[in-house]
Amino acid sequence: MPNKSIRRDLILIVVLSQALLAAGLVFAGVYYTHHQLRSALDAGIQARLMSVAALVRYPEDPKAPLIFERSLVPRSVQKHHPDLYEIRAAGVGVVARSENWPVGMQFDCPKVKPRWNFEVAGVPYRALCGSDVPILDREEGQADRPSTLTVIYATSRVEMNEDVRSAGISIALASLILLGATVWLALWGMRRGLLPLQELAQQASRVSAQNWTFQASREADQIAELKPLNEAMGTMLDRLQKSFQQQREFLGNAAHELKTPVTILKSTLQSLLQRPRTSAEYELGLRQALEDMERLEKLLQWMLRLARAEQWAHGTLRRDLSPVEIAPTCEEAIDALRGLAQERHAQIEFNAEDSLRCKADAEDLELVWINLLENAVRYSPEGSTVKISVQRDGNGKAQIRFEDQGAGIPEEELTQIFERFHRGDPSRTRETGGFGLGLAIAKALVEAYGGTIRASSVVGHGTQMTVELPTVAANG
């Protein structure tokens, strides 16, 4: 089991952020509700305070204490926790108190923010203090009597607190439901979102050496996030398929090419054994078999050489190389093919511009030149000239060019000539004795040294092979 899951991480993030949001919502909701309810409560207290204050009257007798019409006090809204009040008058002291006013409880009336909370026997109350509340029943000639009251009125906060709590619970519940819905939606969305990915995986798992088609579903193709993946997989598969196919072709070609020498060897030995022969006949037969064997061996060597060159070209093998002067390797190749050139009465013209060096193995370079030159000489008409030039091109690279005056190669065939086992005209085949590997080896070697090789040709006029190799400084 993988221990990391994008889905789980995303869900976790969604849940966490949702939970945070819910908490914030509950907090803000509770705070706001509390605030609103308290304002309402304060307004109610204020009104009750005023109405209680209005129940204070002056008695007929000026000496008598102020009268408080207790019977007219409105009944408390909260039956279980009746309101508390205390009315004081300057110089007189307490005019009236609610019956449930706790003994010994005393408040000063703050001038600023005359509201506060307190508890009576565990019951939370909110008090409001009105100072300088005028006595409404004011008559003339009573200047010596107190004209204002200080009224403290308190109401139980139980109800408000309950309201706040229930509001909080509703908000929390709603948030929880929302959270659940969000998680579900997120899960659903993610599953839906990840569906193309699964399809992609399925598609990818269907790819095999037999079946290289990878077609992302249209859905997956339309998803911006998956598109690069699709494309990357597509190109990767293309490359893989190509190299796989190349390998397979090489194997097929190799097997095919090996068949002929093996057949010859086999037929030589079989016909030798067909009936008793003289020792001279046996000797001749064995010599022939040996020749057949040598041809087989040569083909194998070429194939191995090609495989190795391709490994270098693909960078799977590394070698330490020192700079090599290019021109002398060309001269070596020309020397090697002098015999063939004479046989075909071909002239070889060689021009080398000063000193050009590249990092390569001298023998490999020589082999490349031999392969190119051999083709040029073989496919040239008798008595023609093959030109070889070595020069620096515009980009500071070494350019080695082979020009012949042969029949040329048709355009559609130019791209194939570097393929393994390719031999120009299939019915010209073994006339030249090659195995169709020379140019493939040349290409692999040139590419192994970071160079390029290309062919251009004009049918009837000749072929031009151009090799470009990166150079190193003369003193490098």
Place this chain on the structure above:
Amino acid sequence: MRILIIEDEVRLAENIGRSLRESAGYAVDIATDGEEGLFLVESNPYDAVLLDLMLPRMNGIEVLKRMRKAKQHTPVLVVTARDEKESIVALLNAGADDYVTKPFDLGELLARTKALIRRGKGQPSPVLIIGDLEINTADRTVRKQGQDVTLTAMEYRVLEYLAHRSGAVVSKTELLEHLYDYNWEKFSNVIEVYISGLRRKLNDGPHQLIHTVRGLGYILRE
């Protein structure tokens, strides 16, 4: 019997040729490219053609197609390195009678060639029986009235050819053309020598088998 081998690998062609000469007593011609092969097929009456596919100048399939187009009915055995179904089907559809894939066994090639020749002559059995004469083409033995008859190589070749064409008149020229490859000088009186040798060895009994058709040639029949 006379066979043409069209094969550009000279060594292989020579090995096959030697094998056909030595173990079947066939006359063998060799062509090393398609054009030469086609020319030889058109100018000589072969009893079978062994054809390679990868040939210089004209590939094997083309040779085959042209042969069939020119109404050449000589049986063709194709020698190919390709063993994929499609190419085999294409071969047979182009007019090939049979094929062997490289690397093949010389013995098998020989047996297939013999079978092709038999079928080409309308004589599917490897043992040819004419009256009390029995010719086993597989091991090249001849029996007359149950008794082994010893023949020279050339006598056997003449008899085998006549037996394959039994009931038909075979001219001296036809015999010469089918028994010698093109390197041989052809003298028709040589045939008469073989025929008289055969008559002497075979016509011990009451029935004469080899009849002379005056001015036309010979006929082998009961």
